[in-house]
Amino acid sequence: MVYKVLISDPLSEDGIQPLREAENIEVTMKTDFTPEELALHIGEYDALLVRSQTKVTREIIEQAKRLKIIGRAGVGVDNIDLDAATEHGVIVVNAPDGNTNSAAEHTIAMLMSLARKIPQAFYALKHQKWDRKSHVGVELKNKTLGVIGMGRIGVEVAARAKGQRMNVIAYDPFLTEEKADKLGVDYGSVEDVVQKADFITVHTPLLKETRHLINKDAFEKMKDGVQIINCARGGIIDEDALYEAIVNKKVAGAALDVFEEEPAVNHKLLELPEVIATPHLGASTIEAQENVAIDVSHDVVHFLTGGLATNP
Ligand code: NAD
């Protein structure tokens, strides 16, 4: 029996070696399928490997008659219809640890770029403007970073922010006062974090409960001049409310790696000079891409050849 594996988003070639080397597995890398083409061809495959670009919808899963396993080379599985996968007996595995460090480093890069207006200053200089007045920043030292979501990435971001001599206040439903003490951060409710922080960064999954967690009400409770970072998922922050809060000068700046709709090339937030952004690059390092591809490849090989996937 030869198992056919489709890789529909770009994955690290080194990372997928376990798949390429497996004897009874045939790998097809095809990263330009339209959703219609994917629905047409998915019936030929036993396994599908994706990043966040491929939307594995119910329509796709319904056409996937041979599909046994979907591997998500990354953390968030919000691009996969999990209910449809479960109904059709398709296992979904992700790679929860492989990109933690890269995402945390990207968040800190965004925090520092935001505080010192580095992208705006660089943009001006590229356009022959030696403008020192418009790009006065603020220090991070002694400022408070609010972290919402203290999972793998949130904890790493908090530790690095402390290295910048910041105070950290954090909320997570699973964070206890004792654990917060051990991590050297203050423990608070979402309200506490929102009211006390000078910078707020979100690191939750996108769930029903976290959609628009940072909304108009939350912005109203924040300090004037607060700055916002989202390197987790578009939709955790209400983009319309953020836009209003920036235009009304409540929010002094925002750094966004993720958007409700991606790609987000013509987004109104990108027209605001207070907003800096990257196109979902949090996990885009050589190391992270290799790590996550290795993790899901091992899982898929193991599962197809008779073992159990480690994190179904
Ligand atoms: P994780 O599962 O380790 O941590 C998520 C944390 O959020 C958990 O501790 C959970 O308890 C907490 N949480 C859940 N609901 C919450 C709520 N209502 N309020 C506060 N906290 C809540 O995940 P992670 O690896 O730290 O990833 C965090 C996010 O970052 C995910 O959305 C993931 O998809 C995203 N991510 C983005 C990139 C990128 O490229 N920008 C890269 C990696 C991960």
Ligand code: MLT
């Ligand atoms: C993730 O959830 O892991 C990130 O979105 C990274 C990615 O796969 O691009």
